[in-house]
Amino acid sequence: MAKNVLSRRSFLGLAAGAVSGAVLAGCATPTPEVIRETIIETVVVETEGEEKIVEVEVEVTSVPDPSQEQIELLWWCGWPGPYMQAIAKSFEDQRPNIRLELGLFYIEGRQLLAAIAGGNAPDLVEDIPYLETIARDVILPIDDLVAGSDRISFDDGDIAKASFEAFFWQGQHYGVPSCDIAGREGMGFNLDVIDAAGLDVDNLPTTWEEVFDWHQQITTYDSAGNLDVLGMDPMAERTDACSFGDPWMWPHMWGFEYISDDLVYDIDRPETVEFLNVIKMFSDDVGVEKLDGMSTAYAGVSRGAFGVGRVAMRITYPSGPGDIWNVNPSDTYKFTYVPVPESRKGTTIQTAQGHAGLITKDTKYAEESFDLAVFLTEKEASDILYGYIGWLGPRKSWRDAADLSKYPEYVQENILYFIDSLDEADETWISRDPIEGITQTAWQDAYQAVQYGDLTPEEAAKKMQDDLTKELNQFLEERG
């Protein structure tokens, strides 16, 4: 009787045939696909006389135009909110031959490093260590693209020139200012907490000496000595994503730039000692552990303890007014210029910084990536961002025409402060530090060492100067 047994040779032959067939099938030209996706759409709904923005899931289909090259752009959009999906959808609706693949958020550079090293860099990226990445020659300059565009200009004043200059490096521009771009710092005051302390909300402090005086009047403790309400922690933002360990703010308040345009550090100077002493003054008054504890206690809330009304004053960045109103609409806040030392009383300062769309050099679609970057500055994207989270778009023409009534008037004023201060401040600063990651660590080490008593302000200033100069020299030597 014959046995029907599959021999090893037959099995191997069949397997080889199956694999070959699969490989051939994989090489076949793909037929155009119908793209189906579920996206979040914003809908304005009126409920009991109040307009609310509601998110609904919508399934949409689209068929790309077969005569146009179908392009897929990888966009690391920086923030994970549904607003970015809405912006992407709006962009794709107007450009049916382009599909956007939204990528990572809160990048902090490490994923970008891996992606560039692996040859899988995004086409357009935001919210990264901008200067460090630009200085390492992996970002495409945009001067030619802007020159050839009728939608954006460096000089027409619609986007503040300083916002472009913040991403200017060695003769070229690199970033299209887009989300959360404005003057970098604002001093926020919780007027309800200040009023409860018996202070005059119409006469806010403008120097660090005045701020410290208010801080001492506002700060209260319970019977066991635990911090109840805090006047101010000047370094409170250090725990957030954009740390106010930002090294540039303090030198600007004291009227100097810590790194020159020809890349020389200027940190070891009396002004540095002065502002380190100011930081130490607050720590010594409350106790650095209590200060740190209060700052981290509400870490999950926007602007922490300041956002929930436990801290009266805080320096923060442009998204602050909108974010805080979303968290705590019952308190009234005011944002204005950051304090300066008594010796510079009356001087208003601002730093040009924020976020921009950067095109990586690896991109195959520079024009399309630039198109997306410019789209982020325009009406549709700005409407979406303002509607969701209160970020003002970078264009003056949009702001002049936009309906900002989603937020109460005082919130609008606070948001507009960050924008207008770029042009109106007595001094507008821009820091360009190609090793800002190392600088940030050195700065953090320095002020904490001073707070905890490990170093004097003089020692800390000298250490920063020496360490950073050595690191920068190494960077420049390797750069050639």
Add this chain to the structure above:
Amino acid sequence: MAKRLSVDRHAVRQTAKGLLFVSPWIIGFLAFVVYPMGASFYYSLTHYDVLRPPRFVGLANYVEMLTTDETFGIVIYNTLWFVVIGVPASFLTAFLLAVLLNQKMRFRPFFRTIFFLPSITPAVASVMVWLWIYNTQFGLINGVLIGLGMRAIPWLSSQALAKPSLAIIQCWTQGTAIVIFLAGLQDVPRSLYEAALVDGANKLQQFWNVTVPMVTPVMLFVLLTGLISTFQSFLLPWLLTEGGPNNATELYSVYVYRSAFQHFKMGYASALSWLLLLIIVTFTFVIFRTSARWVYYGGE
């Protein structure tokens, strides 16, 4: 002659088949272990920021680490503190809990489960819970203290308390070690306890003279694995304190990460990693060499 040739050809074919079957592992080992290790050793001899080609500098990274980098000294101190205090603490916690869970009691499976759960809880979720427990304003511990009119404890904002706070969390996640100890404890022959009882040994004497020696091989394993993983601790200090306050919890792996991805110094980070390997190998070697004095293998 023909028979020998036939045997050789058969042996060759068998060997080839064996290699074919293990080839996926071999390829994976070469691609994901050997190559990266080799590459990282090469990068440790370079200045390399990933975005530009590496520049060979010889032993400059190692020299800098050992002579001029002040942060390195702080990092070594923090890590050794964490290992010297944290490893014995978590080891003892796991062992004593295993001894307790080995006793006859009601709901024993329930207790074994809840002590094991922390080790399988995702690290980020655990950290979120502990951030709340340690919170100085409304945390589980300080909320009670403040409610009783006492001073709150600055668990994570005090230089002195930050590392012990991490060590406590490490003790909490010893579920795997507990299970391994339990297996070792249950392997101790009952006849030894009976013999000890006959000789007049009380519970404590039985524990010290029977249980502990019989479990020493398991102890060696738990000690070594705990040591190796503690040296490489990253998630806890990074998520809880990011190395603060004032570098109090800047452990070795945190510093490696910061050098590589915040400072764009992949070459230096690679050198740090190789030195860490050397440190761990040294500790492991010392423990192995001394283990003959305190590890008892039942067959001996």
